[in-house]
Amino acid sequence: MRDLVGELRRWRAEGVGTGRAIVVRVSGGAPFREGATLLVTDDGRLAGGVSGGCVEAEAAETIGATRRSGRPPSTARDRRRAGLGRRAR
Secondary structure (H helix, E strand, O other), X not given: OOOHHHHHHHHHHOXXXXXXXXXXXXXXXOOOOOOOXXXXXXXXXXXXXXXXXXHHHHHHHHHHHHXXXXXXXXXXXXXXXXXXXXXXX
């Protein structure tokens, strides 16, 4: 996996806003383990990964919507779907 800290520093130096998704719990088989991280810029660039599949697109969409609104997903279903867990507010 690429150096996410370096990538984040480069994007910040460019003045690009970023968001992130982090795998906090895995049950059953999953291609990525706890701690896997996806960074998404406001202009759509991605670094890292959380699933190796369609979950990246959903996570990137959720990150973008959250950054635009300034609020995390508002319902329990949305928080679970976004992988944010029960404690997300």
